[in-house]
Amino acid sequence: MGSQIPNGNDRSRTYWTPTMERYFVDLMLEHMQKGNRVGHTFNKQAWNDMLAVFNAKFGSQYDKDVLKSRYTNLWKQFNDIKSMLGQVGFSWDDVRNMVVADDYVWDAYIKAHPDARPYKIKSVQNFSDLCLIYGYTTADGRYSRSSHDVDIDDEVTGVISGDGVGTPTPSTTERLRTEWTLAMDQFFTELLLRQQEKGNKLDSNINSYTKEAWTEMLNSFNEKFGPHHTKRVLRHRYKKLFKYYTDITVLLKQDGFSWDSQQQKVVANDDVWDAYIKAHPQSRSYRAKSMPNYQDLESIFGSAIVDKSQFNNNLDEDIVTKAGA
Known part of the structure; x- marks a missing residue:
């Protein structure tokens, strides 16, 4: 050619x-x-x-x-x-x-x-x-x-969607400026696990946490990584982690895919990847994406099949009603 x-x-x-x-x-x-x-x-x-x-x-x-x-x-x-x-x-x-x-x-x-x-x-x-x-x-x-960055597509989400209208709203600007490192991801995951152990997780169909839990996690996160983060930033990241978990879980249920514990990523033969990506183009990034905290995410989100749209709607509503509190 x-x-x-x-x-x-x-x-x-x-x-x-x-x-x-x-x-x-x-x-x-x-x-x-x-x-x-x-x-x-x-x-x-x-x-x-x-x-x-x-x-x-x-x-x-x-x-x-x-x-x-x-x-x-x-x-x-x-x-x-x-x-x-x-x-x-x-x-x-x-x-x-x-x-x-x-x-x-x-x-x-x-x-x-x-x-x-x-x-x-x-x-x-x-x-x-x-x-x-x-x-x-x-x-x-x-x-x-x-x-060592594991989350490049947080910025992709903000750039592409513009919150639906191409207008840089405050929430989009926050996402664009939040540089999620591996250390931040790991710490946030540990905070989620800790709050879960305390019994501060809400109904499993919502997969969210109490208002007090979010406040406590935000205080701990800002104490470690700086005071400029907000509840909305953490909640947005929570949704992203849920997406990663569900996407990877779906991949691992397909023939030919498996989890490589050393590389901490989904692996498959090239022909398997090529065929799957052709049918599901949005999964392309997982071919190279490492997710060191995937097993912790399994503990957080569980093995139950969750309706993603319901999850997003519930969490969005939770953000609107509680984020400013």
């Missing part, structure tokens, strides 16, 4: 098909999982490995500059879209995989930012994965998070 362009040095003539781009994105995610990300880019060995595998896949003879040029291009797409989603009136359409807004919003934005015009009709199929790859790379090229 890529061999139609014999001269790999001529980047301007490289025709990137959706299949080629998807494969390149998968390679980058794989090397991120391996810890081969250095600063704002990948290490030399990672680029060599990605190039060799990419050329073998597509029968091409590209050089590293072709992949690096695409890497820069994808980074620009990510930044462009993220900037738009931070503006009032813009939101992300999960079905069409593109930024959407009313015509008058587009017209005003394009007048100020002419380069954004293509995004009015442009579909960006891999945006959620670009958030994983570029989400914490700052504008000056530095990488702002450690390799």
Whole structure:
């Protein structure tokens, strides 16, 4: 497919098909999982490995500059879209995989930012994965998070949804600024387990905690990690952990999937993953995602089958009525 362009040095003539781009994105995610990300880019060995595998896949003879040029291009797409989603009136359409807004919003934005015009009709199929790859790379090229981060998609959620309307509400801003590290996740999980042992967990169908439990957990969390967090931040993370737990539990019930206790992640043969992701694209991130606290989450959320929508509705209602208390 890529061999139609014999001269790999001529980047301007490289025709990137959706299949080629998807494969390149998968390679980058794989090397991120391996810890081969250095600063704002990948290490030399990672680029060599990605190039060799990419050329073998597509029968091409590209050089590293072709992949690096695409890497820069994808980074620009990510930044462009993220900037738009931070503006009032813009939101992300999960079905069409593109930024959407009313015509008058587009017209005003394009007048100020002419380069954004293509995004009015442009579909960006891999945006959620670009958030994983570029989400914490700052504008000056530095990488702002450690390799031990386990929650990149908290920012993805805030960027993509914009709380449904593309408007950066306070709750969205909080999520965008909350940098969840492995240590924070582990501590929060321990707090949840401790409150559960105290009998402060509510009805199992709601899978939440008492008002006093949330207050106590917030005080302990802020004492350890700083006073700027709120109940809403913890509750949002609680919902995310529930999502991770249920998604992984569903995966482990499928033929061919199992839990690797050393890597702390779901594992399966490539053909099993490929087939499942084709049917369930939203599960792609779990192919590389490590969840060291999964067994603790099982103790928190239990083995009962829970209606996710009911869980989210109940917790959202709980947030509205109690978060400000």
